[in-house]
Amino acid sequence: MNQGPADRPDRLQEALSQLPRGIEPGRDLWPGIAARLEPRSEPARVRAVPRWAWAAAAATVLVVASSIVTATLMRREAAMTARTAPTAQSAPEVVQAVAGSATAAFGPGHRVGPAYLANRRVLARELEVRLARLPPEGREQLAKNIAELRRASAEINAALELHPGDPLLEELLFNIYQDEISVLANVDRLTAADTKTAPTRIPL
Amino acid sequence: MKTRLLTDRAGSGTHRLLAVALAAVAPAALAGTPINQRAAADPAGQVEISNISGSVAVTGWDRNEVEVRGELGDGTEKLEFSRTGQLTRVKVIMPKRSSHVEGTDLIVKVPAGSSIAVNTVSADLNVRDVRGAQRLQSVSGDIQTGVASEDLECKTVSGNVRVTGSGQRSLTTVMTVSGDAALERVAGEVNGNTVSGDLTVSMGETSRSRLRSTSGDLVVNGRLADDARLDFESMSGDVRVALAEPVSAEFDVSSFNGEISNCFGPKPVRTDEYAPGTELRFRQGAGGARVRIKTFNGDVQLCNK
Numbered sequence: 001m002n003q004g005p006a007d008r009p010d011r012l013q014e015a016l017s018q019l020p021r022g023i024e025p026g027r028d029l030w031p032g033i034a035a036r037l038e039p040r041s042e043p044a045r046v047r048a049v050p051r052w053a054w055a056a057a058a059a060t061v062l063v064v065a066s067s068i069v070t071a072t073l074m075r076r077e078a079a080m081t082a083r084t085a086p087t088a089q090s091a092p093e094v095v096q097a098v099a100g101s102a103t104a105a106f107g108p109g110h111r112v113g114p115a116y117l118a119n120r121r122v123l124a125r126e127l128e129v130r131l132a133r134l135p136p137e138g139r140e141q142l143a144k145n146i147a148e149l150r151r152a153s154a155e156i157n158a159a160l161e162l163h164p165g166d167p168l169l170e171e172l173l174f175n176i177y178q179d180e181i182s183v184l185a186n187v188d189r190l191t192a193a194d195t196k197t198a199p200t201r202i203p204l
Numbered sequence: 205m206k207t208r209l210l211t212d213r214a215g216s217g218t219h220r221l222l223a224v225a226l227a228a229v230a231p232a233a234l235a236g237t238p239i240n241q242r243a244a245a246d247p248a249g250q251v252e253i254s255n256i257s258g259s260v261a262v263t264g265w266d267r268n269e270v271e272v273r274g275e276l277g278d279g280t281e282k283l284e285f286s287r288t289g290q291l292t293r294v295k296v297i298m299p300k301r302s303s304h305v306e307g308t309d310l311i312v313k314v315p316a317g318s319s320i321a322v323n324t325v326s327a328d329l330n331v332r333d334v335r336g337a338q339r340l341q342s343v344s345g346d347i348q349t350g351v352a353s354e355d356l357e358c359k360t361v362s363g364n365v366r367v368t369g370s371g372q373r374s375l376t377t378v379m380t381v382s383g384d385a386a387l388e389r390v391a392g393e394v395n396g397n398t399v400s401g402d403l404t405v406s407m408g409e410t411s412r413s414r415l416r417s418t419s420g421d422l423v424v425n426g427r428l429a430d431d432a433r434l435d436f437e438s439m440s441g442d443v444r445v446a447l448a449e450p451v452s453a454e455f456d457v458s459s460f461n462g463e464i465s466n467c468f469g470p471k472p473v474r475t476d477e478y479a480p481g482t483e484l485r486f487r488q489g490a491g492g493a494r495v496r497i498k499t500f501n502g503d504v505q506l507c508n509k
Binding site for chain 2: 134135137138141142144145148149152155156159162163166168169171172175176179182183186187189190191
């Protein structure tokens with residue numbers, strides 16, 4: 001005998017309530033899922049690489065550029081030293097390395113203020129006359145150490161690209177820029193016939 | 205500050221009017237011309253010495269006069285030796301144009317209480333027994349001096365600096381570009397700055413110190429005053445600090461890429477799960493003093509001794 005339509009919902013409900021609420025898989029499925037998820041995470045890493053690569057590339061370019069300038073200057077210095085006593089002609093070349101036209105960054109998207117760059121240029125111009133009074137090894141040491149300061153600031157800038165806002169990096173970078181001005185000002189004083197005041201602390 | 209002190213005392217109109225040129229000697233181009241000059245001087249006056257190359261030796265003595273001996277280098281124009289009020293000036297004058305000038309060796313004796321300011325380019329500089337303030341500068345010459353309780357300021361580009369203190373409190377400031385600096389038995393306030401030179405400092409009781417380096421190492425042995433403030437910073441150079449017991453200080457040490465080791469016990473921790481920096485903050489004893497060390501790539505070693 002067939003059941004009437006009115007009986008079906010109750011029986012269906014009853015049958016449904018007998019069903020288990022969950023079914024445990026016969027095997028551990030996670031390794032398979034993880035294996036399929038793994039390749040999806042790769043593109044995320046790949047996406048991170050360009051940012052790092054850009055920062056590293058920028059730092060490398062800065063380091064290589066300053067190294068080339070330093071090496072060129074040192075070769076010229078050595079050639080001049082071998083040829084004759086030091087002359088004033090080499091001073092502008094050192095000034096070019098010391099002052100440079102390089103911009104000074106302060107982490108991603110920030111540039112050091114124009115007052116700093118202007119003061120650096122002024123100090124470099126004053127140095128040009130006085131550098132001629134330095135012995136060749138003094139000029140060489142100065143160029144090497146300015147390159148050292150530039151390399152340090154490039155390294156910290158590259159790190160700031162990866163970790164913007166890091167207070168330690170910002171403090172170190174701030175101080176390295178001040179050190180560069182301080183070195184230029186001190187050399188300016190040391191080579192001056194008379195002691196004039198040159199700025200040693202410049203607002204960034 | 206020291207410059208102003210010299211200028212103020214020497215700059216009065218009366219003294220300028222009374223200025224006496226004691227000597228302007230030694231015609232040019234005399235090879236190895238002997239120097240032997242002497243003049244009365246204020247026992248606590250100022251002495252300025254300038255010599256491009258050769259050597260300068262300054263010694264404090266108990267007489268109220270300045271004596272200059274030595275040898276004027278071949279090709280030098282003359283030696284200026286003058287007194288203006290409390291200021292005595294010793295200056296080797298170079299010719300305007302010269303292809304070859306020999307270095308001049310100066311041996312200068314000054315009243316022990318004098319303040320001195322010495323400028324050289326490549327001449328080495330040696331100072332002994334001067335109790336007044338000292339301002340010593342050389343581009344590539346080495347500087348060696350002793351310091352008592354007055355201020356000392358040494359600046360060089362590539363020259364090395366050696367300072368021997370007396371353990372008395374004073375203000376000592378050393379700046380080099382590539383030269384190394386070694387300071388012994390200095391106390392009070394000690395400041396140093398270098399690019400690639402190493403700074404080695406042995407401090408007596410120190411209340412203030414600020415040492416900075418770009419690639420040179422900072423090595424410090426010292427005893428902290430109760431309220432001392434030490435601030436050391438390096439980019440790629442290592443920082444090694446050894447402090448005499450008992451140590452009562454708060455330490456704040458951070459390095460971005462360098463390793464931090466600590467003999468006092470507490471271990472450094474990562475500043476960020478995803479960044480390479482580490483930091484170490486702890487208090488030793490009552491913590492009256494403050495020691496702050498920051499590096500970029502340089503390692504930090506903190507120890508008691």
